[in-house]
Amino acid sequence: MKRLDLIFSERELDAILITLEKVNVPGYTVMKHATGRGPERVVTEDDEFTGLGANAHVIVFCEQELIDKMRDDIRSVLSYYGGVAYISEATPL
Amino acid sequence: MKRLDLIFSERELDAILITLEKVNVPGYTVMKHATGRGPERVVTEDDEFTGLGANAHVIVFCEQELIDKMRDDIRSVLSYYGGVAYISEATPL
Amino acid sequence: MKRLDLIFSERELDAILITLEKVNVPGYTVMKHATGRGPERVVTEDDEFTGLGANAHVIVFCEQELIDKMRDDIRSVLSYYGGVAYISEATPL
Amino acid sequence: MELNPLFSNIFAPPVLFFLIGVIAVFTKSDLEIPAPLPKLFSLYLLLAIGFKGGIEIQESGILNNQVLLTLGAAILMSLIIPLIGFFVLRIKFNVFNSAAIAAAYGSISAVTFISAESFLTSQGYQFDGYMVGALALMESPAIIVGLLLVKFAAPKDRPNSRKLHFRSILHESFLNGSVFLLLGSLVIGFLTSSFGTEAAIEKMKPFTHSLFYGAECFFLLDMGIVAAQRLPSLKKAGSFLIGFAIFMPIFNAFMGVLVARFLSLDSGNALLFVVLCASASYLAVPAAMRMTVPEARSSYYISTTLGLTFPFNIVLGIPLYMSLVNKIIP
Amino acid sequence: MELNPLFSNIFAPPVLFFLIGVIAVFTKSDLEIPAPLPKLFSLYLLLAIGFKGGIEIQESGILNNQVLLTLGAAILMSLIIPLIGFFVLRIKFNVFNSAAIAAAYGSISAVTFISAESFLTSQGYQFDGYMVGALALMESPAIIVGLLLVKFAAPKDRPNSRKLHFRSILHESFLNGSVFLLLGSLVIGFLTSSFGTEAAIEKMKPFTHSLFYGAECFFLLDMGIVAAQRLPSLKKAGSFLIGFAIFMPIFNAFMGVLVARFLSLDSGNALLFVVLCASASYLAVPAAMRMTVPEARSSYYISTTLGLTFPFNIVLGIPLYMSLVNKIIP
Amino acid sequence: MELNPLFSNIFAPPVLFFLIGVIAVFTKSDLEIPAPLPKLFSLYLLLAIGFKGGIEIQESGILNNQVLLTLGAAILMSLIIPLIGFFVLRIKFNVFNSAAIAAAYGSISAVTFISAESFLTSQGYQFDGYMVGALALMESPAIIVGLLLVKFAAPKDRPNSRKLHFRSILHESFLNGSVFLLLGSLVIGFLTSSFGTEAAIEKMKPFTHSLFYGAECFFLLDMGIVAAQRLPSLKKAGSFLIGFAIFMPIFNAFMGVLVARFLSLDSGNALLFVVLCASASYLAVPAAMRMTVPEARSSYYISTTLGLTFPFNIVLGIPLYMSLVNKIIP
Numbered sequence A, B, C: 001m002k003r004l005d006l007i008f009s010e011r012e013l014d015a016i017l018i019t020l021e022k023v024n025v026p027g028y029t030v031m032k033h034a035t036g037r038g039p040e041r042v043v044t045e046d047d048e049f050t051g052l053g054a055n056a057h058v059i060v061f062c063e064q065e066l067i068d069k070m071r072d073d074i075r076s077v078l079s080y081y082g083g084v085a086y087i088s089e090a091t092p093l
Numbered sequence D, E, F: 001m002e003l004n005p006l007f008s009n010i011f012a013p014p015v016l017f018f019l020i021g022v023i024a025v026f027t028k029s030d031l032e033i034p035a036p037l038p039k040l041f042s043l044y045l046l047l048a049i050g051f052k053g054g055i056e057i058q059e060s061g062i063l064n065n066q067v068l069l070t071l072g073a074a075i076l077m078s079l080i081i082p083l084i085g086f087f088v089l090r091i092k093f094n095v096f097n098s099a100a101i102a103a104a105y106g107s108i109s110a111v112t113f114i115s116a117e118s119f120l121t122s123q124g125y126q127f128d129g130y131m132v133g134a135l136a137l138m139e140s141p142a143i144i145v146g147l148l149l150v151k152f153a154a155p156k157d158r159p160n161s162r163k164l165h166f167r168s169i170l171h172e173s174f175l176n177g178s179v180f181l182l183l184g185s186l187v188i189g190f191l192t193s194s195f196g197t198e199a200a201i202e203k204m205k206p207f208t209h210s211l212f213y214g215a216e217c218f219f220l221l222d223m224g225i226v227a228a229q230r231l232p233s234l235k236k237a238g239s240f241l242i243g244f245a246i247f248m249p250i251f252n253a254f255m256g257v258l259v260a261r262f263l264s265l266d267s268g269n270a271l272l273f274v275v276l277c278a279s280a281s282y283l284a285v286p287a288a289m290r291m292t293v294p295e296a297r298s299s300y301y302i303s304t305t306l307g308l309t310f311p312f313n314i315v316l317g318i319p320l321y322m323s324l325v326n327k328i329i330p
Ligand SMILES: Nc1ncnc2c1ncn2[C@@H]1O[C@H](COP(=O)(O)O)[C@@H](O)[C@H]1O
Pocket: A007, A008, A009, A034, A035, A036, A037, A038, A039, A040, A041, A042, A043, A044, A055, A081, A082, A083, A084, C025, C026, C027, C028, C029, C030, C059, C060, C061, C062
């Protein structure tokens, strides 16, 4: 099994979840209110005040095959709006 | 060293922590307010309003041996109440 | 690529971020309000009341080389104030 | 301007705020009241309603036959309603879901009660403080009935760890946070009024009394958002449950009004009694059920009570029940 | 003690709380108002200002020529200001950034408006409730102009998914949470005042009226913290933008005062009109722009409006505009 | 009904709410006030108490010998108490823990002070606004003493980075968020009262004055929960610390009452002075100590001050100190 970590702006959460549902992932977990900095050195803060929104960290445990299916969709969202996606190995307990 | 990721409903947090303490894990980290969806397609929201509670994401860095000791206890909680548990490799810095 | 997970008290967040910036990491993600317990069996709670502060969980995706550069700085902070740091493998999507 | 009660209820600020909350969701506005702000208002309302009720109970003197009878009848209703609901629901649902949904309808919704009080005030009716006692007493028994139904009617192969002990049933029923806060504040109001100084009560009033109506509006704005978000999952739940969420409250209201007549309550108290019967819990009961009966689908009992029964009662139910009361109570 | 308006503005509690928020950041105090508490106050202020405005509009009777003309002029200003701003900003910035910043200055800041109201009250000026209508009407048009500027002036190679549809432009403009809450509360105030009971309005007052000033102070404390935190990134943005953040409001105020004179507004309403022109949005517009024009750098439009224009208006601008009004309005 | 002070203190709403918070934890109710709602109330109380105090100081005229002497004595007490505490604690604890705990007892608890004010009001005693000045002045010196004790008494092998510089000692003492907000609000109250309009103060009152008592109750409910949660870790800390948490406040109260007599304070002010001496900080000091003396175990200083000294003072201490004052002050 793989573990896919996606980190991107909360505003794109719906778009990403739709992408995940399209390939029928077995499940996902979302953690909001993440903050951070990306390669363009823009610091995203949890600035609810202005409504700009913080980052979301989405974790998906699934098969490689599903990841291959959604790769293009996810990349297209992240390349336009920013964010990162990394895959690692994971074994069910 | 291993990294154990547990994601399950906040309501079962005490039960899981007791399980962890029973085998004397060196430590653990808990992140609450996680939301998500599982294989039964029920979306867990951070719906504090109704008091149903969101998910908790627990991370444990420990030896494989400890994981083996607590496997059954954790599985029995997760299989009844839902939730996922995955193991991956991790090296101390 | 590597994934570096740092977990430590929120109060040391600025010090850690300065360390990360010093070696010019490509980015990082911070999740606050994490709670947990370490090897000294002190439970850190999200006790905003007393202003003691919870833990922060920082994730950095970067090259091994950068991790080597910041190892000493991070270790010196964590060994004095507590906290853990683990490295694992990660592949960009 | 003189309006008929239904119309005038819709133009009351709390109902209007509820409606713009609903509209915000339907028009996909990104208006949201982030957690835990709704919790602040729900804690506040429970504290204030309990404290005020405690004072009024003390002032009116509780040892009165009609009061005791009314409180007894309230408890009785919260035991009977879930039983009836359970048998209706078993037509379509398994034991777990039936018990959990039924328990919610036996218990009460404090915000519906508050709205009924506001409605009565705006219509010029009197009502008594001890009805808050009825509110407090009706929260727990329905939970107990629900859990007992599971205990005795559920298939015998539940995992062992899940055996319900009476101890834990009582714990869930009486020590749920919102039940506890309401009861605790009631006791505090009573004690302050009995042994405290008049000045202390006066100093509480700006917080517990003056602010109440505005806070109610703010909270109902959020309730509108939450209720409307629940509607889609109610549609998925099917028409049987949708029908149940409308007709069960009306049926319960009907029973309630007959009991109220039998108790010779006057119109104001009768409406409150009816509303307690007709309303369903979306706080204490769901929390208790999710904990002790995880086999029940939480979306069923949440979306019926919160997505349909609550809005129905707030907007249409209360004036409807009022006209029922006016018909049946002489 | 009699003070000149500038001085007396600085010693008003809201401004003082704003300033200690700023000082907290500059002295590196760890004073902070954690999320979502500021949101509670910002929601509250929008709700209260809308509700109060709705009542006053209803009471004063809206169908009056001067009122309609003023509201029309307000909308016009919120269309013209972003156009002017856009051409100024294009000197240094690309289409995306120029449009986003310009839109912010066309729109308004409710808290600046509130501060101006407090200032007028403390100085003994009268003003009318319908100016809240102008406030509400000026939020959206500037967003529309900003998005249209992007639509027509932007390079043609934006990714397809990003094509702006009129539907989504309208959605962003009118259904933004804070616009929606302000408009909704305005309508509720109007309806309550028209069809509701007098008692209902009275019961709202402790929440919407009495508490208002204190809540404003609390919120401005947070605004001081947030504004001061923005200053460093404004320095990075360069002196052109810093100049823009000061001179654009003054220029807009000047246009505003001429229009106000043309409309024969009296001094109080004129100041509010001027403040609407001179203030810039840090809520509705940034949220809309970040969503629909992600190419614009959010730090540009946030740090100018929040880090400089807002403090300038609150502390110096309002008394300055008042003296302008007193000079130009007979 | 006339009650003796102890009894009547227990039936005051703030104390009752504190007690139901405690009971909620002991009965394992899931009542909780989620973060950051307690912070809202703690910020509010500091702001309101500072603002009110600032007004009263300005109104009473500060340049008065007794006032200056009292403030000086307050500062002195907050320097002496931690020194005494330190030597007592060194019997059992290392330098780091001793200094951190001692600092907490030299500093003050604003909520205990507020409770004492409520107690005085309910008992019909007078007290003066300048005592809030004493409250504000006693927060920081104890932190300084604590850090100096660590600086000079600690083993010489602390990591270099941890060398305490006077600059950072002063920063921790005076710019801690809660100290800053209290002082800032005090200054604002003073300035508003000096240079602002009467109307501004009147408009603040519903927020800072009317709401105060209710907010105090709400906050004490949470304090009850938090305090009770701390008790188990106090048990672990051992009987020496438990004894210290009870007897140190009583000893400090005794010193305080003698000083108050020497200063010829009247009963109301004397009680407040005594309560400042007897109370211990669970906000500013712990935050400063955790940052600068991480070697000290935070559970020690948190659980003693919050888990035992605070409840003791709130429930029993205040009426006890009152009778002490009545005995010793003529
Ligand atoms: N190398 C990285 N490691 C961890 N998080 C990252 C990294 N790069 C970007 N992020 C996260 O992704 C978010 C969006 O980045 P950006 O693409 O710059 O908009 C940042 O705010 C970070 O939270």
